[in-house]
Amino acid sequence: MGMTGHPVVIAGGGPTGLTLAAELALGGVDVAIVERRASQALDGSRAGGLHARTIEVFDMRGVADRFLSQGQTAQIVRLHMIPLDMSDFPTRHPYGLALWQAHIERILADWVAELGVPMLREREVTGFTQDDDGVDVALSDGSALRAAYLVGCDGGRSVVRKTAGIEFAGWDATVSWLLAEVAWTEEPAWGFREDATGIHAIGKGDGSRARLVVTEAQLRSGEPALQELRDALVGVYGTDFGVHGPVWLSRFTDMTRQAVAYRDRRVLLAGDAAHVHPPIGGQGLNIGVQDAVNLGWKLAQVVKGASPASLLDSYHAERHPVAGRVLQNTMAQVALRRQDDRTRALRDTLSELLVLDEPRRRLAAEMSGLGVRYELGEGHALLGRRMPDLDVETAAGPTRVFTLLRDARPLLLNFGVPGALDVAAWTDRVRCVDASYGGAWELPAVGEVPAPAAVLVRPDGHVAWVGDASQVGLAEALTTWFGPPKAAQG
Numbered sequence: 001m002g003m004t005g006h007p008v009v010i011a012g013g014g015p016t017g018l019t020l021a022a023e024l025a026l027g028g029v030d031v032a033i034v035e036r037r038a039s040q041a042l043d044g045s046r047a048g049g050l051h052a053r054t055i056e057v058f059d060m061r062g063v064a065d066r067f068l069s070q071g072q073t074a075q076i077v078r079l080h081m082i083p084l085d086m087s088d089f090p091t092r093h094p095y096g097l098a099l100w101q102a103h104i105e106r107i108l109a110d111w112v113a114e115l116g117v118p119m120l121r122e123r124e125v126t127g128f129t130q131d132d133d134g135v136d137v138a139l140s141d142g143s144a145l146r147a148a149y150l151v152g153c154d155g156g157r158s159v160v161r162k163t164a165g166i167e168f169a170g171w172d173a174t175v176s177w178l179l180a181e182v183a184w185t186e187e188p189a190w191g192f193r194e195d196a197t198g199i200h201a202i203g204k205g206d207g208s209r210a211r212l213v214v215t216e217a218q219l220r221s222g223e224p225a226l227q228e229l230r231d232a233l234v235g236v237y238g239t240d241f242g243v244h245g246p247v248w249l250s251r252f253t254d255m256t257r258q259a260v261a262y263r264d265r266r267v268l269l270a271g272d273a274a275h276v277h278p279p280i281g282g283q284g285l286n287i288g289v290q291d292a293v294n295l296g297w298k299l300a301q302v303v304k305g306a307s308p309a310s311l312l313d314s315y316h317a318e319r320h321p322v323a324g325r326v327l328q329n330t331m332a333q334v335a336l337r338r339q340d341d342r343t344r345a346l347r348d349t350l351s352e353l354l355v356l357d358e359p360r361r362r363l364a365a366e367m368s369g370l371g372v373r374y375e376l377g378e379g380h381a382l383l384g385r386r387m388p389d390l391d392v393e394t395a396a397g398p399t400r401v402f403t404l405l406r407d408a409r410p411l412l413l414n415f416g417v418p419g420a421l422d423v424a425a426w427t428d429r430v431r432c433v434d435a436s437y438g439g440a441w442e443l444p445a446v447g448e449v450p451a452p453a454a455v456l457v458r459p460d461g462h463v464a465w466v467g468d469a470s471q472v473g474l475a476e477a478l479t480t481w482f483g484p485p486k487a488a489q490g
Contacts, residue, residue: 005146011125016271016288017153018108023296025115026408036124040109042102053369071099080336084364090442158273170257185242254278262316275323277330297459306483365445380466381449392435416453425485
């Protein structure tokens with residue numbers, strides 16, 4: 001057939017596809033990205049930031065500083081217009097990072113290039129057929145690739161999702177917004193404005209441009225023209241501020257949909273291909289990146305034959321509910337933006353609730369990603385949650401837990417008697433470290449939890465097993481997540 005191939009092909013080189021490629025490369029898998037853009041340059045700045053858990057995830061891989069040095073840290077979590085302060089959260093990053101998507105993607109693309117991942121640019125995945133052994137991927141230039149797995153990170157209108165025939169269930173749009181980055185001749189009315197139509201905002205963009213969000217008087221669809229933006233501005237402000245030269249002009253709606261399955265045999269979905277929702281709260285890019293970090297190590301293990309393909313089912317099981325919550329959260333925020341007196345009354349009541357510590361902490365933890373808990377069974381409060389980035393003492397000296405996760409390998413941290421845990425049959429896959437930690441164990445929104453004797457941390461930073469003084473359940477957890485013991489692999 002004259003087909004070339006890679007074990008994994010990723011459709012789409014946005015934040016989700018780039019992160020997934022990096023994770024697979026760290027996992028030792030040959031992966032290629034198919035991307036329609038000729039370069040990573042984005043028209044306009046798009047999404048505007050990273051939430052705390054995303055910063056943590058990049059910190060686990062040793063690249064957080066690349067982002068932090070380019071952006072502005074801020075308390076960016078808010079429900080509707082109500083800020084949810086998280087400065088008291090037990091994390092090194094109790095904040096979000098204001099940084100435009102154009103910069104986020106450039107940093108990710110540089111990292112992926114350092115890891116040696118090929119980018120097949122100026123082409124896109126147009127279709128595929130899959131069989132028991134792999135996937136034949138058709139590209140827009142007429143060529144084809146053979147892959148063991150194909151991952152659709154190709155956005156809300158995903159060709160991969162549509163070709164797979166996976167239903168995109170949810171809710172149609174009820175409201176639309178115009179988003180633009182434009183030059184102006186007349187100084188705009190900076191800040192927020194509320195009227196009978198909705199909420200509008202004008203902020204500083206890159207260079208001397210303005211970034212606009214205008215709620216449209218009636219629901220519209222399709223690609224907008226500059227004249228539509230001018231008309232909408234006149235409707236709200238009485239002037240169009242002489243806007244011209246848009247670097248970016250787009251229409252968003254509150255259409256809210258989620259793929260009913262994130263996997264069909266050898267084809268998987270991540271990011272906007274798996275879930276779309278209005279861009280309120282800036283959660284979309286973040287949960288896409290976190291989808292990728294959940295999937296990457298699992299797919300690497302399956303491709304390398306260490307784990308059975310059934311491990312991939314845990315990707316849908318864990319990530320589908322997370323996006324489901326985000327969909328619910330953004331739908332609630334759209335409802336709160338209605339301009340009638342009854343909705344205002346609801347907003348006022350909610351504002352009173354969200355200054356109370358318990359609701360504030362719970363919602364801020366959820367929206368920032370720090371509160372995510374995967375259902376890994378009953379037991380210790382740490383189970384299924386993110387591992388805190390503790391300062392630990394080891395035989396090699398002091399270090400941070402996140403530093404120990406840098407190579408995206410599983411980590412068994414033993415806080416009990418050194419050498420007490422017998423994991424000889426997994427040492428080819430799992431890094432074992434004897435450590436001591438003297439402080440309190442604290443989780444965002446949960447508070448203090450009992451200090452464990454040992455924890456098994458997955459490459460995505462989530463705790464897969466918590467030990468008391470015994471090893472009960474450890475071999476089972478190791479087998480579930482990282483494959484059968486060496487002797488049994490045969």
